[in-house]
Amino acid sequence: MAGRVIRRSFGGGFRFRNYAGQPASTLVTLSVPERVVIPMLQGFGVPLKPLIEPGETVAAGQIIGRDDTLLSSPVHATINGRVSEVTSIDHVGRQVPAVVIAGDGTDSWIRLEGRSANHRDLEPEQIEDLLYRSGASSLGSEGIPTRFHTSVIGAADVRHLIIHLTGSDVFSPAPGALFTGANREAFAAGTEILHRVMPKAEVHIVMGRSEERLLESIGDLLAGLPSVRLYAVEANYPQAAPEMLVTTILREEFPYGHAAANIGVVVLDAQAVLHVYEAVVEGKPVIERLIALSGPGFEQPGHVRVRVGTPIESILTGRLKRSAEVRQRVVLDSLLAGAGVDDLSLPLDRTAVQLIALPDDDRRLPFAFARPGLHNDSFSRSFVPAWLPVGKEAGTNRHGEERPCIQCGWCARVCPVRIIPQLIYRHARVSVSELLVRYGAFNCIGCNLCSYVCPSKIALARHILEAKEKLLDVGCDNSSCIVPRFDLKGIEEYKGVKNIR
């Protein structure tokens, strides 16, 4: 399949281009932190009980949480040291047990047993065992299926494996930082390993259109795998959402409201594949993560390699711009759909992709509505960057006051799933009824683009989310409409893990 790159795109969406503060391809490995906080829920699964007590000595790579009966993957200590505390932290929007480890500063770690420099020597069962024990099986939108109950479906149910590096967000990790040295070979080997675990799956590798050469070279390395297909996609947000990958790459309908795994699709990002390689070939558990430091708030946007569980503040120290005028806002993973980091002592877990810092810009701009807007991004073409190649600046300023909806239709024009956000919003204000299902409330994938473009500054996506919750409260979901269409697997289990009623 080498050399055949298929081009794809989808209707709707929004291209965030030319933002100042994109991370450079530099990569710095940070020294081992003095202290880490290990959340007992990382990646796909349910929270685990810590297997260690305060005061115990632990080593980097040692499993400190594992339960083969639960839908989960093991959690590791990521530094050598002593457990100082077992506590509970606010993590991914819920309270999760966490283990605090005070480190001794050494950077060694325990290799997994049973690894092999040549993965072809290993049986699929041995690979699954390594993936599980390394924690790599918790990566991806719904985990990598193994014999160990790590995903809602079994490895034999996987029809498609999608590996993506689309760069469609406002800020995205630079592919150049990920694919340094022998990482292309490692990525190719990791893909092969995954294919051995999921032999029925067709493999789809998806990258941004600017990375076609990288894609071709990876295709050359994977020439031995006949089921691999290569795709170059527009950097159109939210291309990286599983819903959009399934619809644009596989050209299949998505069971909105459910997960890709439910239709037998596993979605992984490129870094997850490298973790798979490291686990199987090097015997390295997922104790380190490559994090992009992006956005105008950083002195030098770039990439760092950090231990999982490192508190965010210790990564930021000395790297954030200092300004007397304005505070920096720190956001995890995505400016559009990520979470704001209010407590900087919280840790990064093994799924973190990037930290974004941008000015929390409450400075008032006189006559903002009448200015040419040298660095403003907009769906409209009324700002300078729409016509000239000037860099755009990200900031948290809302650029306007909230106003009643005037039905301008921008939300519908950018909506990637082709619903009419303002219609659901206006209807939900009046009543919560089954009409909302008809209007496609459950199709919303929460990409937040409608809230981004709204000139009336209405938080449309949040209102839709609330409407969905109210609908579920009254026992109304779209299962009657979509379930017959699909052969869905593991729905109840998925809902259990994601806490969906």
Added chain:
Amino acid sequence: MRKLLESFVAGLNRLTAKGPLRRLRPVTEALDEAMLGTDKTARTAPFIADGMDVKRMMSLVILGLVPSAIAGIYFYGWYVAAMIATSYAVGGMTEVAFAMVRRKPIHEGFLVTGLIFPLILPPTTPLWVVAVGVFFGVFFGKEVFGGTGRNIFNPALVGRLFISLAFPSYFATMWGKMHWGGAGGFVHWTVDAITQATPLIDFKGSHMISTDPLSLLIGHAPGCVGETFRLGIILGGLFVVVMRAGDWRVPASYLGSVALSALILHGIMPDRVAPVWFQLLSGGLLFGAFFMANDPVTSPFTFTGRFIYGITLGILTVLIRALSGLPESVMFAILLMNAVAPLIDNAVINAAYRRATTRVRRLAA
């Protein structure tokens, strides 16, 4: 400069913070927001926001109207400026009064309504009629429905309809003789004579076309204040569409549909139905298509609905012009279609849902 502005706004705010002027709070708040910009920031995702807001959107539409307004003054004298000022003053006061009663912020929509309204009146309309019309339009066309975003009919057209019914003489005979050449109306207060009929009235009476395409384009034919300089309307309208402050679907399908139905009907009834170029370039069609039919609040919001709306508007416009006793029909066509816009949306959404569910049933079977 900035300091001055800030202290001015702070002074205004102090004035209405308490005491007898407390009621004027919405006014000072609106000035505060407009002059200084917002200090609100995103607390939850998305952490960035589009640079566009309603103020800028309305400003873009007003920019698109500027050529028509300036041409109106050039053709009909500074009296037109007085009409615009009257319309803004009375329309603004109505909006402010409602904001005060409702204790809600002042919305920017009246800035567009207040400018459009005088542009669709004959150039000799007395100022008190302008005032009554804009009050009626804003009050009964918008505020009684619940204000911005909730009105069914275009407020400016509601005002114009009221005037054309209450004071029909201004629309029947009072078309001014326009200034032409040199400094034009820039050195006149108002028109000198009230004699000429519009090309559409001529055609209705004699089935003869009294003008040529170029005159219509540059505005050398009588008509309402802002509808005659059609080159400026086209440029301003394209500006609004390119800036995405207005949707392209409504004007494109409206004008396309007028052209197509005129082409067909002119072939059948050449006496009653004017040829395509005359239909497109006469009367208020271009102004209506770009600035009135395209009002997002009163037109359908579904994209298919916008095409249906535009196409129906075109057919209605040509039919009313040809078959009714009225020379011009754009206003009636738009008001009529405003009334059915929600129906169109409903039908489009229901049809899409039916298609989806039939597919599900087929797949499930």
